[in-house]
Amino acid sequence: MAKDHYFDITAKLDMMELKNAITMAEKEVTTRFDFKGIVAEIDLNEKAKTLSLSSSSDQKIEALKDILISKLIKRGIAGKSLEEVKTEGISGGNVKVIYRIVDSIDKEEAKKIVKAIKDLKLKVTPSIQGDEVRVSGKKLDELQVVMKEIKALDLKAPLVFGNFN
Numbered sequence: 214m215a216k217d218h219y220f221d222i223t224a225k226l227d228m229m230e231l232k233n234a235i236t237m238a239e240k241e242v243t244t245r246f247d248f249k250g251i252v253a254e255i256d257l258n259e260k261a262k263t264l265s266l267s268s269s270s271d272q273k274i275e276a277l278k279d280i281l282i283s284k285l286i287k288r289g290i291a292g293k294s295l296e297e298v299k300t301e302g303i304s305g306g307n308v309k310v311i312y313r314i315v316d317s318i319d320k321e322e323a324k325k326i327v328k329a330i331k332d333l334k335l336k337v338t339p340s341i342q343g344d345e346v347r348v349s350g351k352k353l354d355e356l357q358v359v360m361k362e363i364k365a366l367d368l369k370a371p372l373v374f375g376n377f378n
Contacts, residue, residue, distance in 0.1 A: 218356055219349035220377040221342075222326060222363060224370035226294055226316035228259065234284040235264075241280055252307050253277055262314040264295060267307055274310050291371035317344040318370045329366055330359055 235255050242253045254267040255277070266277045282292040295312040303309045318326070323341045330339040330348060337350035337359055350356050360374055 217349050217351060218353055218378060219347055220356055220360070221375050222318070222346040222348065223344070223373050223375060224316055224318045225373045226290065226314060226371065230288040230290055231285070231294075231314070232257065234281065234288045234290060237284045237287075238277075238281040241284070242277065247276065248273070252305070255281060262316065263298070264312045264314060265309055266312070267303060267309045269307050271308055274308055278310070293369055294371045296369060315370050318346065318368075318372075319344075322368050322370055325368070326363060326366070329362060333359065333362060335359065 235257055239255055242248050242255075248268075251269045251273065252267055253273065254265075256265045256267070258264070266274055266281070268274050268277055278295075282295070285292055285294070294315050296315050298311045298313050300308065300310045320341075323344075323346050326346050327339040327341060330337060335350065335355045335358060336352070337348050337355050339346055339348045348356060348359055350359075356377075363372065363374075
C-alpha cells in the first residue's frame, strides 16, 4: 500500500528578521534628506504584534511604509504581513498609522485555502488544524500542484509550506 504524504501550510514570521528590517529602515530614514528635521518613527510592539509608523504627514507615512516594506522584502518577509488597523492624529499635527503583524492563518483564510484545494479535484485531503492547514495525499506530484495553486491565491497571511513528508 502506498504511503500517505503530507505538508503543512502555516503563516510564520521570523521576528528577528522583522527587527533587522526595522533597523535597516530606520538607518535609511536618518540618511534621507526628505526626512531631515521631521518626526519619522517606527515602533514595534512584540507582545501586541503591532507596528506603528509616525510622521508629519500622510505622504511621509507612505514613504516610511515603502522604505520598511522594501527592507522586509529584502529580508524574505512578505509585504502583506502588515495589515493596517487604524490611522490617528497625534500631538504636533503628526500622523500615526498602526499595523497588525499577520503571522497566522485565520479561520476564514483557512476555509478559503481548503475550498481552493477541493476545487482542484485532486486526490488530496485538506484539514484545518488550529492555525495551520494540513494537506495529505498519496502522490507527491499532486501535493506539489496544490502548493503551486495555493501560492497563487491572494491571501493576507504570508504562507509557509513545511513538514513536507
